[in-house]
Amino acid sequence: MxxxxxxxxxxxxxxxxxxxxxxxxxxxxxxxxxxxxxxxxxxxxxxxxxxxxxxxxxxxxAGEPVPQLPEEGPQDLLDRHEAAAEAGVAVNTWNGYKRDPAIADHLVVVAGVEHWPREVVRAFQQSRSSARPKPSGGRPRGSGDAVPRTEIASRVADLLTDAPAISAAQVARELGIAYTTALNALATARGQRISDVVREDPGLTPAQAAERLGYPRTGLHRALAAAEGQEQGRGRTDENPPDSTPQKS
Known part of the structure; x- marks a missing residue:
């Protein structure tokens, strides 16, 4: 920062x-x-x-003592990784948030890198959190998911940021959703982040990326499989962008 x-x-x-x-x-x-x-x-x-x-x-x-940087404060400028961490979301989620006028109007580009003031990121996340409906205490047997399916991915991503080692059972209780839904959503979210880290640092294996992210080994095979799927999907997109026309052989 x-x-x-x-x-x-x-x-x-x-x-x-x-x-x-x-x-x-x-x-x-x-x-x-x-x-x-x-x-x-x-x-x-x-x-x-x-x-x-x-x-x-x-x-x-110059061989002189290196001065200490000032303490962190609300006007510090955060890059996209730091802004995402400050907001408690995945980097990909932040990439969507930054288009919101409340964020976009405060963009600061330094050395070609996008930054945003910490206080702006905090204010945005606080306003988003206050507008977010609070989950119920649990999911009664036979009831539907307490969180709309369109919101499950982002909500799971938020929980994962706060607690990388969170279990599917904890996610299910926190959001009031079915265990299998939580299990699949958690694996997908972890796979996405593992894929992001590997793309940022190609020298890492997916397993090493998972360790860096603090993910537990229990059930990690699901996340690694999801990460592999993410990479395969990205590879197909890179080879055939949406606006491209496949060449005839």
């Missing part, structure tokens, strides 16, 4: 290369920023574009 008031101090890989007197390609290949003691990026762990605080970088390469 970019701490409040430090937008003008954001440094990219290109800026780091210039400071070191090296080419950007050399910096990307040698990765001097992975050395022990080097200031950590201010970009999120899942970000594709690395960003640093220029004051920390300057001090480090």
């Amino acid at each position: 970019i701490r409040a008031g430090r937008r003008d101090k954001v440094l990219t890989v290109a800026g780091l290369a210039k400071q070191l007197g090296l080419s950007e390609g050399t910096v990307r290949n040698t990765k001097p920023y992975t050395a022990a003691g080097h200031p950590a990026p201010i970009s999120s762990a899942s970000a594709q574009t690395l960003l640093w605080d220029s004051e920390q970088i300057t001090a480090y390469y």
